Amino acid sequence: MNAAAVLMEVLRAAGVRYVFGNPGTTELPFLDALPDSGLEYVLALQEATAVAAADGYAQATGTHGVVNVHVAPGLANGISILHNAARAKSPLVVTAGQQDSRFLVDAPILAADLVRMAEQFTKWAYEVRRAEEAPAALRRALKVALTPPTGPVFLALPMDLMTPLIEDAGEGPPPVAARTRPEPGALARAAEILGAARAPLVIAGDGVARAGAGAELVALAERLGARVHGEPFYRRTSFPGTHPLWRGGLYPGPAAVRRALEGFDAVLIVGATVFTWFLHAPGAPFPRGLPVVQLDDDAWEIGRSWPVTLGIVADPRAGLAELDAALAARMGEAERRAAAERAAALAASRAEVVARARAAAEAERExxxxxxxxxxxxxxxxxxxxxxxxxxxxxxxxxxxxxxxxxxxxxxxxxxxxxxxxxxxxxxxxxxxxxxxxxxxxxxxxxxxxxxxxxxxxxxxxxxxxxxxxxxxxxxxxxxxxxxxxxxxxxxxxxxxxxxxxxxxxxxxxxxxxxxxxxxxxxxxxxxxxxxxxxxxxxxxxxxxxxxxxxxxxxx
The missing domain is CATH 3.40.50.970 (Thiamin diphosphate (ThDP)-binding fold, Pyr/PP domains)
Structure with a gap:
């Protein structure tokens, strides 16, 4: 098979069903292998739409969204959406045709340094240099995109390197068991901080949804009787919006977050970027002396901008399940009763908020x-x-x-x-x-x-x-x-x-x-x-x- 056909085999072996895209001349050798691949091409009329569709697919499935765009102008059209996918940590695989590698030195029409264009918004960006390495490069891209912390990757595919015959079995990327567990000592310390709290608060980030950890977070919040907020700019369902403990997203400004945290004596932050603001404003989000535990599968996010008391790098689903078990073992009858009382008070308070919102909508009926x-x-x-x-x-x-x-x-x-x-x-x-x-x-x-x-x-x-x-x-x-x-x-x-x-x-x-x-x-x-x-x-x-x-x- 030629290189393009092998790449289609690799995608199919990885479980890919759709290729989103908008075709151009430099993509034609790649797309020539599509009709016999078993993959379905989803045509968009502009590259930003194609990248957005692949991003939406990746977020909704938790697996690869694959998109093919047209050389430098097409990649440029899609970069605003790639920027969004990078912040959302979507396992997006962006490919672009590149001009014939034999005359790139002559700066042909449409060509550019595609890797430099894409790399600031991707975990890995690469341009294939030989037809024989194309399958290995795609397998690496697929693996990197889906390995926590997930995120976009980019491959440039020079059009002349898609047609040579190559020897490759077309296998998919290797399975990677990447769900890490928290260290026992850190887990015990987190349970001690949260279990002793009289007014705990939980901040849920989009990483909870990415990890499929919503049920585990609900169980832990209910055990603690903790108020739950979404991170500023939360854009996934990490906690049920109708749950009595839910209080909506934090306002994206340090002073507003600080006000929201006042009166609480322990905070657990899970799967969140701490924090993304809307506009510049002075001040720190955490009241002085407030114990903060942060759990994330991305070490970069731990204490990134603001110091925390304890950082735990682990899969949110596994980490929350083990933390909940540790709390269950630690909490006595008095702690469980106090948690139930907090939960009841929060439920009553939320009912008032919901009633006010309902009344506001009713007042606008006519x-x-x-x-x-x-x-x-x-x-x-x-x-x-x-x-x-x-x-x-x-x-x-x-x-x-x-x-x-x-x-x-x-x-x-x-x-x-x-x-x-x-x-x-x-x-x-x-x-x-x-x-x-x-x-x-x-x-x-x-x-x-x-x-x-x-x-x-x-x-x-x-x-x-x-x-x-x-x-x-x-x-x-x-x-x-x-x-x-x-x-x-x-x-x-x-x-x-x-x-x-x-x-x-x-x-x-x-x-x-x-x-x-x-x-x-x-x-x-x-x-x-x-x-x-x-x-x-x-x-x-x-x-x-x-x-x-x-x-x-x-x-x-």
């Missing part, structure tokens, strides 16, 4: 333009059980997190970096990874225009994705940011380049041109029925919802 609370409360009411939400709603995100249930594993994915143009493509990958679940993309009107091409891919593959667009005809989150920064133009009501008007965008016409059913909602009375109809539609649908164009300032 409001026009439609309020965001009413929109997301209504969407929550009609969502099928087990639905998956892929979000890039920007200024509407707080309402999505407040009202949508996110109570089952894999029920929420969001843009880890705030990258726009990710969610519609990611929804394609998530739906392919979750054929038995309904996928809903909540995407702001401004975000839609970064990657509307994904709608065509959804239509081509008849994917039942429902896209809900909260439409305020603006970049409202930037307006809120200008107010929060106390900028002079904002005080005068001037927001340069932030209004999507004159003309307003016809999202219905756009979606229908790409083969997608589209409906518009202007009044609250019609919202529920339109959402329900589009959710029941067997193919892709878009619901354009005219929402209140007001906004509030964002501060840190």
């Amino acid at each position: 409001r026009r333009p439609i309020g965001q609370a009413h929109l997301f409360a209504t969407l929550a009411a009609v969502l099928p059980r087990g639905a998956v939400v892929v979000d890039e709603s920007a200024s509407s995100l707080p309402f999505a997190l407040r009202y949508l249930p996110f109570d089952t594993p894999g029920s929420f994915y969001g843009s880890k970096t705030g990258t726009l143009g990710w969610a519609l493509g990611a929804a394609v990958g998530v739906q392919l990874a979750s054929p038995g679940r309904k996928v809903v993309a909540t995407v702001g009107d401004g975000s839609v225009m970064y990657a509307p091409q994904a709608l065509w891919t959804a239509a081509r593959h008849r994917l039942p994705i429902t896209c809900v667009v909260p439409n305020n005809a603006s970049y409202a989150i930037l307006k809120a940011g200008m107010l929060g920064l106390d900028l002079a133009s904002a005080k005068r009501g001037i927001f340069p380049g932030m209004d999507l008007v004159e003309p307003e965008i016809d999202y219905l016409g756009l979606a229908r041109a790409l083969g997608v059913r589209a409906e518009r909602v202007d009044t609250p009375g019609e919202l529920r029925d339109v959402l329900a109809a589009c959710l029941a539609h067997p193919g892709p649908a878009l619901v354009d919802v005219a929402i209140d164009r007001g906004f509030t300032e964002v501060r840190v």
